[in-house]
Amino acid sequence: xxxxxxxxxxxxxxxxxxxxxxxxxxxxxxxxxxxxxxxxxxxxxxxxxxxxxxxxxxxxxxxxxxxxxxxxxxxxxxxxxxxxxxxxxxxxxxxxxxxxxxxxxxxxxxxxxxxxxxxxxxxxxxxxxxxxxxxxxxxxxxxxxxxxxxxxxxxxxxxxxxxxxxxxxxxxxxxxxxxxxxxxxxxxxxxxxxxxxxxxxxxxxxxxxxxxxxxxxx
Ligand code: DX5
Ligand code: ZN
Numbered sequence: 659x660x661x662x663x664x665x666x667x668x669x670x671x672x673x674x675x676x677x678x679x680x681x682x683x684x685x686x687x688x689x690x691x692x693x694x695x696x697x698x699x700x701x702x703x704x705x706x707x708x709x710x711x712x713x714x715x716x717x718x719x720x721x722x723x724x725x726x727x728x729x730x731x732x733x734x735x736x737x738x739x740x741x742x743x744x745x746x747x748x749x750x751x752x753x754x755x756x757x758x759x760x761x762x763x764x765x766x767x768x769x770x771x772x773x774x775x776x777x778x779x780x781x782x783x784x785x786x787x788x789x790x791x792x793x794x795x796x797x798x799x800x801x802x803x804x805x806x807x808x809x810x811x812x813x814x815x816x817x818x819x820x821x822x823x824x825x826x827x828x829x830x831x832x833x834x835x836x837x838x839x840x841x842x843x844x845x846x847x848x849x850x851x852x853x854x855x856x857x858x859x860x861x862x863x864x865x866x867x868x869x870x871x872x873x874x875x876x
Contacts, residue, residue, distance in 0.1 A: 660829055660850035662872045665690035665723050667833070668714060669705060669802045670855030676710075679859070680717045686864035687872075690723045692833070692853045694802075695738070697728040700751065701800035708737040715741035725772065725833065725853075726751075727799045732758040739765040746770030746793045746831075749782050759788045770831065774799060775807055779816040789828045791851070792817045796844070797834030802855040806835030811847045818848025841871045 666688045671679035680691065693711050698704040715722050721743035728734055732753035735745050745762045749755060749771055762769040770791030771782050775798055782792065794813045797804040810832075817830045831851035832844045841852050852871055861867035 660827075662845060662874055663689035663829075663851045664858070664868050664871050665692040665831070665851060665853045666858040666868075667692045667694055667802060667853050667855030669694045670859040672859075676713060677717050680714055683858065683864065684719055686858075687868040688720055688858075689872075690721045690744075690851075691718055692855075693722060693724045693742070695724060695726050695728060695734075696800060697734075700729040700748065701727045703800045708741070711738055711741045723770075723831075723853075725770075725793065732761070735762055736765070739767050742767055744768045744770055744791060746772050746791060748772050748774070748799075749785070750774055750777060755785055756788060759785065763790075770829075772799075772833075773813070775810055779813045783820065786820055786824060786826055786828065789826075791829040791831055793831045793833055793853075794849070795834055796832050796836065796840070799834075804835055806837075806840040808840075808843065811843060814844060814847040814849050836871075838867070838870055842875065845874060 666683045696703045696705040723744045724738045724742040725746045729752050731747035731751050745767050759769040768790035770793050772793035796810045829851045830849045832849045833853035836852050836854040837857035
């Protein structure tokens with residue numbers, strides 16, 4: 659069984675104090691740092707690019723988990739590979755998914771595959787043996803601070819069941835609207851990696867929030 663990891667989404671931090679915010683969340687116990695790259699085309703928002711991820715990686719003491727919400731991840735992933743331990747692409751992107759996953763792994767990163775809320779789990783099934791991580795989006799990608807879509811828990815259960823059935827070991831990550839209550843639902847459904855932006859960076863006590871998010875129910 660994978661241990662539960664908490665990956666705060668840097669998108670929710672104060673960009674004007676980036677290094678302080680990274681240090682603050684690492685001191686509070688973050689296991690990974692989640693970096694949301696948006697190109698204004700795959701999603702209706704533009705966030706940040708390689709220079710920002712490099713600036714984060716420069717002060718990171720934990721793995722950097724880069725989530726590419728871009729139409730052409732096959733073209734852009736190399737610009738993130740030096741600063742990232744994991745790179746996740748979307749199954750809906752305009753590229754050869756298997757080729758891109760293989761290339762990411764050959765560069766020494768782990769590779770993840772994500773799906774939008776409207777995409778069925780069956781769309782990623784044939785790629786499962788090629789993955790280090792499955793990222794189930796629990797909001798429509800593009801913005802932090804949205805409400806968790808509980809219907810996505812079915813995909814978490816499907817990813818969990820398929821992993822056991824196929825004898826695989828990918829992590830199951832959830833992203834969007836994760837807080838103490840919804841995070842627990844995700845863990846109960848089989849998730850082991852929780853992305854949390856707003857609930858961590860806006861928490862009155864960040865350490866306590868990360869600790870409680872990581873707790874596996876008895
Ligand atoms: C949404 C991003 C998420 C987002 C999560 O497109 O992929 O990582 O930053 O933020 P919260 O936890 O605030 O929903
Ligand atoms: Zn994300």
